[in-house]
Amino acid sequence: MAHAATQDHHDDHHEAPKSFFRRWFMSTNHKDIGTLYLIFALLMFFIGGSMAMLIRAELFEPGLQLVQPYFFNELTTMHALVMIFGAIMPAFVGLGNWMIPLMVGAPDMALPRMNNMSFWLLPFAFTILLSSFFLPGGAPAGGWTMYPPLSIQGGDSIAFLIFFVHVSGISSIMGAINIIATILNMRAPGMDLLKMPIFVWTWLITAFLLIAVMPVLAGAVTMLLTDKYFGTSFFNAAGGGDPVLFQHVFWFFGHPEVYIMILPAFGIISEIIPTFSRKPLFGYKAMVYATASIAFLSFIVWAHHMFAVGLPLGAELFFMYATMLIAVPTGVKVFNWVTTMWKGSLTFETPMLFAVAFVILFTIGGFSGIMLALVPADFQYQDTYFVVAHFHYVLVTGAAFSIMAAVYYWLPKWSGNMYSERWGKIHFWLSVISVNVLFFPQHFLGLAGMPRRVPDYNVAFADFNMISSIGGFVFGATQLIFVGVIIHCVFFAKKKATDRVWEGSKGLEWTVPSPAPHHTFSVPPVIDDSQLAHGDVGH
Template sequence: MNIAAAPALNHEHDTHAGPPRGLGRWLLTTNHKDIGTLYLLFSLLMFFIGGSFALVIRAELFQPGLQIVNPYFFNQLTTLHALVMIFGAVMPAFVGLANWQIPLMIGAPDMALPRMNNWSFWILPFAFALLLSTLFLPGGGPAGGWTLYPPLALQTGQAFPFVILAIHMMGVSSIMGAINVIATILNLRAPGMTLMRMPLFVWTWLITAFLLIAVMPVLAGTVTMLLTDKFFGTSFFNAAGGGDPVMFQHIFWFFGHPEVYIMILPGFGIISTIIPTFARKPLFGYASMVYATASIAFLSFIVWGHHMFTVGMPLAGELFFMYTTMLIAVPTGVKVFNWISTMWRGSMTFETPM
């Protein structure tokens, strides 16, 4: 029996070279686990950079009169330390965990917008390279504190526009990531995975993502107003031109206090996932945990004035912010109570996550 030989295949013009390898794989990846890993590694790098700034700060404060660094450079380090730790270490760490865990927890094949996921990460290294490069400019980096209060922040030299651009880039990255999280959770849940069946980590990230979309544009607008005050002759916050520096504080802390919960709510979600696992019990009061998380997010928008009790607010304003600040402790207390109740009479195993 004769078997005809199969004709030789000519692969000369075959363009299917397979997925990119090496550096190209990480630059072009749309896999949620790869991007989550990139976020976590970037967060670790920024933690070491911000931590090195903190070590210099603490060494300088070890004893009066040491003068390890000059006072102006000390102020630059305190400013950059805060910006790097908040926007470069804490937030990317939680975004990395979200990229890794959310698709796995809700049964999704990947994030809803994988290419935008890639972009949202790769904006960050350029933003922080720009921010840290200001240390090498002739006038040095920003030295007005991470809150950028005018008029002190407006005395920053050549670094100022670079800092503002870096903050805008961080904000764009955060908003893109938040949109991706919301689209993934609302559209890619597995059949039967209703909203009230989702793990608490997913719930906390859904609410955190809405917070990010709400407040990052506020920060962007505020720092842009600072920029126009410095370079375009406006007087939003310049008292000499009829502006009000205290107005900056109101707008900034309207962003700043929700930002506090942007950084802690995913942490609450992690705790709410770990405790039931190692107590070997379902989470006590699941629905109340969801409502408590949403309540914290809502109340975070009406407590910003507690950062400003010394600016001369009317007594009614001070009382309002005092009571709302006390009120936000209630849903937080609900969470702590539910965690304790979950552990109560559980089959606890004290392993590393616990």
């Protein structure tokens, strides 16, 4: 099982298998599986994105234009599920698969066959989920949070959704086990924990979060399943249950899930900013401790999603203060990124542009998070477009921008070619402008009282909705440039990448050739502290 954990590899395994089927369907190679994850995530990004385009088209002006209200609810529900479980999470797993073994000097993941299975569960899970559109009664429409009683009052699509959650949850758990086992056991000699790149640290902590909360989600949805089909009443008030119990259990998963989607992003940004600032990361250890603090706090803030359900005052105060406390380690991170750039020899290649945009725009999402954490204010904001604006700033200009930054940063290492910097920058500037046109007006809509998840709205909200939709269409179309840049880089680019790729890059991943050979570090690398991403942090 732990074949790659050994050095007893066979010489005939040095090249990728020639057969397409063997290489891509039966792969145990971390790079190929990483590529599969990234391609899958990109596909899901466009499927989820096309749902977003339909949503924004419907909301372009007041009244019902394009879709039936029930189908609109299906779209909002499925858009969230596809983007969270299909695009953002698999993209980070793909990046982790590709880069973690390279960054810690390991020949592969600790459990390569399980790695294959982790990936190949996902296409099946999403076939189950997306096929629910064709069921009588349509796809799940009760919101991605699956709150009962609404979620179990529809058709049988909820059973498909629950099965999807189970299968993709197993995939996530297996991926997390693999990442933890790799990081703890497969590091090259001399790669101490506090010499690991920050991206590896953030993934280690994220993997522990996944292990802790994915089984909780599985448990919650199983209770939902038995409530609908097997006569239990966990969440049915008529049978002695409590629907609010589901919200508690769901958000005990759901809030750490937010950090599962942002901690690896923090890691990526912490790799990119030092490279293009030509300085070591400021406060390496503080970054590690801040990541761990955020992870810990993520377990004690879940009820801030439920301030309006009628919690006791003491609970509301506790969850308000605990939530606001998260601003401290997050502030440490933002401070350290800015301080890393301070007096650095900055250049603004595409990955750095996305990273700087991340720091600014994620912070806007963080500030609106603080606003939402205030109990009295939350009663006004909750279930409005302000919440939609908040979490899209965190997840699109946060998580998605970090993934784009990572792709531009590591694509030359993966493909051996340089992408078009001109088109990368065009992609960046169109994205950063349009995404703000898309999401910033949603703050105003929310503050003015426009509710979430509605296909029609008062004419008072018309102007900002139209602006938001225009931003959405431009942002959506712009992402086709991203695909074009990737395809051009991988298949057509003439300019070859050097091994180090970027002038300021440091770390083991830059010591292997570009493109990275199919097998790397079959012989453990010698760790030279001066070449590590964060220098000799012990002194």
